[in-house]
Every structure is written in C-alpha cells, then in structure tokens.
Amino acid sequence: MPQYAFLIYENEIPIEDIPADVMAANLAAPEKIEAMGARIVSEYPMQPGSTATTLQKGGAITDGPFIEGKETIAGFFVVECRDLDQAIAIGKLLPIMDGGIEIRPLHEM
Amino acid sequence: MLAATVRVAGDLDLAEECVQDAYVSALNAWTTSGVPANPGAWLVTTARRNALDVLRRAQVFRTKMPLLAEDDVDEVSFTGGSVVRDDTLRLVFMCCHPALSTDARIALTLRLVCGVATPDIAQAFLVPEATVAARITRAKKKIVAASISFRVPEATELPDRLDAVLTVIHLLFTTGHTAPSGDTLTRADLAERAVDLGRMLHGLMPDEREVRGLLALLLVNHARRATRTDPDGRLLLLEDQDRSQWDQAAIAEGHQLVVAALRGGRPGRFSLQAAIAAVHATAPSYEDTDWNEILVLYDELLRVWPSPVVALNRTVAVAMVDGPGVALREVEKLERDKLLTGYRYTAAIKADFLRRLGRHTEAAAAYRNAMELADNEAERAFLAMRIKESAGEPS
Numbered sequence: 001m002p003q004y005a006f007l008i009y010e011n012e013i014p015i016e017d018i019p020a021d022v023m024a025a026n027l028a029a030p031e032k033i034e035a036m037g038a039r040i041v042s043e044y045p046m047q048p049g050s051t052a053t054t055l056q057k058g059g060a061i062t063d064g065p066f067i068e069g070k071e072t073i074a075g076f077f078v079v080e081c082r083d084l085d086q087a088i089a090i091g092k093l094l095p096i097m098d099g100g101i102e103i104r105p106l107h108e109m
Numbered sequence: 110m111l112a113a114t115v116r117v118a119g120d121l122d123l124a125e126e127c128v129q130d131a132y133v134s135a136l137n138a139w140t141t142s143g144v145p146a147n148p149g150a151w152l153v154t155t156a157r158r159n160a161l162d163v164l165r166r167a168q169v170f171r172t173k174m175p176l177l178a179e180d181d182v183d184e185v186s187f188t189g190g191s192v193v194r195d196d197t198l199r200l201v202f203m204c205c206h207p208a209l210s211t212d213a214r215i216a217l218t219l220r221l222v223c224g225v226a227t228p229d230i231a232q233a234f235l236v237p238e239a240t241v242a243a244r245i246t247r248a249k250k251k252i253v254a255a256s257i258s259f260r261v262p263e264a265t266e267l268p269d270r271l272d273a274v275l276t277v278i279h280l281l282f283t284t285g286h287t288a289p290s291g292d293t294l295t296r297a298d299l300a301e302r303a304v305d306l307g308r309m310l311h312g313l314m315p316d317e318r319e320v321r322g323l324l325a326l327l328l329v330n331h332a333r334r335a336t337r338t339d340p341d342g343r344l345l346l347l348e349d350q351d352r353s354q355w356d357q358a359a360i361a362e363g364h365q366l367v368v369a370a371l372r373g374g375r376p377g378r379f380s381l382q383a384a385i386a387a388v389h390a391t392a393p394s395y396e397d398t399d400w401n402e403i404l405v406l407y408d409e410l411l412r413v414w415p416s417p418v419v420a421l422n423r424t425v426a427v428a429m430v431d432g433p434g435v436a437l438r439e440v441e442k443l444e445r446d447k448l449l450t451g452y453r454y455t456a457a458i459k460a461d462f463l464r465r466l467g468r469h470t471e472a473a474a475a476y477r478n479a480m481e482l483a484d485n486e487a488e489r490a491f492l493a494m495r496i497k498e499s500a501g502e503p504s
Contacts, residue, residue: 002256083258
C-alpha cells in the first residue's frame with residue numbers, strides 16, 4: 001500500500017488555547033484511522049517554529065523556520081493506506097483551524 | 110478501450126502503449142486470418158494481454174496492480190457491456206480527480222476519455238502544444254505517484270467527486286460556447302464534446318440528479334447555438350435572437366431532464382442553472398419571459414452556490430422584475446465587495462443598466478471598462494457598437 005506524509009500547517013498557538021473539540025478530534029483520529037484499515041507508520045509533533053534553526057545556501061545559519069509565514073509546519077505523520085482517496089478521508093478527520101494539511105506521497109523504499 | 114486496459118495495467122503510459130501494440134497485432138493477425146466477429150473485443154483482450162505480459166516481465170505486480178486483487182484478470186470475459194461502462198466511469202473519475210488542477214483535468218479528460226489528440230486540445234484552448242503535453246505528463250505522473258485510484262468513488266465521496274467531474278464538463282462547454290479569446294464567439298467542437306460527455310455520463314449514471322441537470326443545461330444552451338451570432342459573426346443578445354431557429358428537439362429533451370432533476374429534494378446548482386436556461390428557452394419572447402420564476406430560481410441558486418458570478422447574473426433578472434435602478438444598486442454593492450474584480454461581464458452588465466436608465470455618459474464609460482477586459486473579437490465589436498450608441502445619446 002502507498003504511504004503518505006501528512007504535513008500539518010497551522011498558526012502556532014499555545015497548546016492550552018487549542019479548542020476542546022479540535023483536541024478531542026485529534027485524539028480520536030488514530031483509532032479511526034486504524035478502523036479504516038490504514039496504518040499509522042510514524043508521527044512527529046514538532047516544537048514551535050521559534051525553536052528552529054535553518055542552514056541557508058552558502059552556509060549562513062538563521063534563527064527560525066525556512067519558510068517564515070503566518071502558518072508554519074506544526075508536525076507530520078506518515079500513514080500507509082489504500083490510495084489518495086483514503087488519504088484524503090484520513091486528512092479530513094483532523095480539524096483545520098487556520099492552515100491546511102499537505103498530503104504528500106512517499107517514495108517506495 | 111483505453112479505459113478497459115488501464116484497469117488491468119494500472120498505469121496510463123503502459124496502457125496507451127499496450128493499446129498501440131494491440132492495433133499493430135490486429136493488423137498482423139487480421140491480414141492473415143481475417144477480421145474477427147467482434148474486433149473491438151478482440152482489441153481490448155489483446156491490449157489487456159499485452160499489459161499483463163509487460164507487467165509480468167517487469168515484475169511490478171505488487172506495486173502497480175492493486176486492482177488485480179479484486180478481479181480475476183486471467184479470465185477476462187469481455188462482453189462489451191458492463192465492463193466497458195464501469196471502466197469508462199472509472200476513467201472519468203480518475204481524469205477528473207479534484208487532486209488534479211482544473212486545467213489538467215480538462216486536458217486529461219479530452220485526451221483519455223474523448224481520445225482528442227494533444228495538438229487539437231492545444232488548438233482548442235489556444236495554448237502551445239508543449240504546454241498541453243506537459244500538463245498531461247505531469248498529471249499522469251501525479252496519478253501514479255500519489256496513487257489516485259482507478260475506481261468509482263464510494264457513496265460518501267460521490268457528491269464531491271461527481272461535482273469535480275461535472276465542473277470539468279461544464280467548463281469544457283462554456284469554453285466552447287463563448288470562447289474567452291479568439292476571433293469567433295464559439296468553438297463548436299468543444300461544446301459538442303461537452304454535450305457528448307454529458308450524455309455519456311447520463312447514460313452511465315442515469316439516477317444522479319445533477320448529472321441530469323448538467324446534461325439539460327448543456328442541451329438547452331447548445332440549442333441556441335445557431336442564433337447567438339448574426340451571419341457576420343457579430344454577437345446577438347438573448348433578446349435579439351431568432352427564437353424560431355432554436356433547436357426545439359434539444360430544448361424539449363433538456364426540459365424533460367430538468368423536470369426530473371428538480372424532483373426529490375433540494376436541487377443542486379446544475380439543475381437550477383438548467384431550470385433557468387429552460388425558462389428562457391421555452392419563453393415566446395424576451396419580454397414575455399417569466400422573469401419572476403427566473404428570479405426565484407436565481408435566489409435558490411445563490412443559496413446552494415453562493416458565487417459572486419451568480420449574484421451578478423441574478424441582477425439581470427432583478428432589472429426585469431424590479432427595474433434597472435434596483436439592479437444597478439445591487440451591481441454597485443457587488444463591486445464594493447470586490448469579489449468580481451477583473452470579471453469581464455460586470456462592467457458590461459452595469460453599462461446596460463445605466464443605458465436603460467438613460468445615463469448615457471456613465472454607460473459609455475462602463476462599456477469602455479468592459480472593452481478593456483474583453484478578448485473575444487465578437488464581444489469587442491458588440492461593446493464598440495454600444496459605446497458609439499451611448500456617445501450619440503444626450504445624457
């Protein structure tokens with residue numbers, strides 16, 4: 001089955017400010033994903049973009065994420081599932097507040 | 110044929126190659142042993158066998174042929190009936206997947222579903238052939254890399270997926286119906302392809318109300334094709350068209366489909382647009398059109414499809430029911446919301462209301478604005494005429 005990375009872009013807000021229903025939906029997602037016959041391969045929540053360090057072409061080291069924007073990548077997870085339609089269905093389990101979720105197929109290794 | 114082969118091959122490029130190979134095999138086999146009773150079935154079976162051979166050699170069964178798991182392909186029983194139907198539907202849904210850009214969906218559908226050659230697609234959309242070729246190649250790569258499936262969507266996904274298909278067919282039609290640029294108003298080939306696709310989809314999914322609605326919309330609009338320009342290619346407005354020249358058989362068919370599409374709960378956007386077109390098409394004249402009915406339909410359309418373009422078109426009906434003054438205020442409100450900036454018909458519609466209110470200087474200015482956004486020569490000629498007329502009137 002193909003694998004997809006789900007890159008979650010959101011406004012960075014303190015964890016306690018995340019609405020309860022959003023939090024609940026996120027916590028309930030893994031079980032629903034498994035129930036669909038898909039498999040979560042790995043998940044990586046990230047520290048805020050302010051903790052990031054970027055190495056620029058030419059060797060400069062800069063403070064902050066590579067792409068400075070209102071929304072930044074907040075984490076990603078990898079799921080193995082049937083096809084893009086199922087991947088989209090999985091993405092829809094996660095409420096989007098301000099940003100978006102990029103679904104990127106992975107190379108088969 | 111291509112559709113039937115994709116299902117086995119699970120890879121578009123491979124499928125196209127196998128279809129080509131099947132034609133070559135056919136030429137060889139048929140010259141020695143004669144043409145088989147069902148040449149189409151023979152070709153599909155051969156193409157599928159070729160696909161299987163290639164895939165076996167390449168040992169990509171597991172990665173490229175997830176579909177084999179559900180079908181016993183070694184026992185392909187091709188009867189020319191439901192297999193083709195299902196495969197065509199799968200191909201349409203794959204080519205029109207919302208994960209592909211609209212341009213790519215249109216190009217893929219024309220290329221793979223309608224079999225239109227790449228240079229012809231390029232010509233129809235007035236873009237370089239290399240652009241279309243690149244668009245198709247990129248889309249095919251994405252289909253394979255992102256595992257866009259070759260199957261009919263499940264019931265839960267169907268509304269979104271079907272809407273993406275209908276949008277492609279509708280865009281194809283509107284591009285053909287009023288070409289956004291170029292010397293002539295219509296590109297009949299494209300509009301006809303769209304009608305064919307609409308008819309095919311209706312044959313495949315006869316119970317889907319929005320499919321009925323779309324086919325009705327295309328039929329009724331296409332029925333007016335002979336009268337939309339005068340013999341010199343100049344644009345004729347709906348009010349100036351010779352209604353006796355409209356294709357009454359197509360209008361009757363469209364009308365029947367609309368009635369069926371409106372039945373059974375809240376209608377969708379294509380059914381409502383078809384209903385509006387049908388009210389126009391069955392009216393004895395522009396003045397004797399049931400404008401109240403049209404306004405009611407537009408109100409409903411705006412509820413299910415709150416697009417600024419719909420809101421703008423609705424003002425034309427408002428002008429007929431409540432007068433151009435009320436309609437003008439609604440257009441000005443839309444302008445303030447800035448959702449229609451750059452849309453080529455806003456200024457033209459506003460100009461028409463100003464003209465009917467006798468505010469000729471302002472009308473001429475609005476027609477000039479419209480002219481700046483119009484690329485189609487037939488439309489430009491019409492606007493130039495209006496500017497001249499408005500300038501000649503006292504304000």
